[in-house]
Amino acid sequence: MLYGDSDPDVRDFDQMMVNNWPNGIADNYTDFVNRILDACQTVLNDTDVGQELVDQLLADAIRNHITPEEWQQKKVDIMKFCFFFAVRELPRLQQEMAHHLYHELRKENRND
Numbered sequence: 153m154l155y156g157d158s159d160p161d162v163r164d165f166d167q168m169m170v171n172n173w174p175n176g177i178a179d180n181y182t183d184f185v186n187r188i189l190d191a192c193q194t195v196l197n198d199t200d201v202g203q204e205l206v207d208q209l210l211a212d213a214i215r216n217h218i219t220p221e222e223w224q225q226k227k228v229d230i231m232k233f234c235f236f237f238a239v240r241e242l243p244r245l246q247q248e249m250a251h252h253l254y255h256e257l258r259k260e261n262r263n264d
Contacts, residue, residue: 177245181252185235188245192234 178184196202209230213223239245 176248176251178248178252181249181256184248184252188235188238189231192231192238196230196234 176184177187196206209226213226218226239249
């Protein structure tokens with residue numbers, strides 16, 4: 153585990169979630185995923201650490217002469233990583249994701 157309960161940033165984010173969304177961050181799975189992806193995008197675009205990471209990835213892409221399509225795929229992969237990293241590090245998100253997945257699966261089973 154790279155970060156944990158002792159990391160002040162993770163604790164602060166966890167407390168922010170409790171304060172802003174005491175009943176979870178979304179009412180359904182799609183909104184849940186979109187909220188996390190929006191947060192990841194904000195971190196990448198609006199923080200020094202995020203901007204440094206994007207700059208390093210872009211420099212690497214230029215150095216390796218990747219195509220625009222490969223760069224698009226790399227950006228998708230980065231967002232997937234951010235999503236799963238956030239869920240892995242925050243038990244509240246794990247619980248909420250499980251809740252939404254459970255309800256999605258129940259909906260699918262009723263439609264069969």
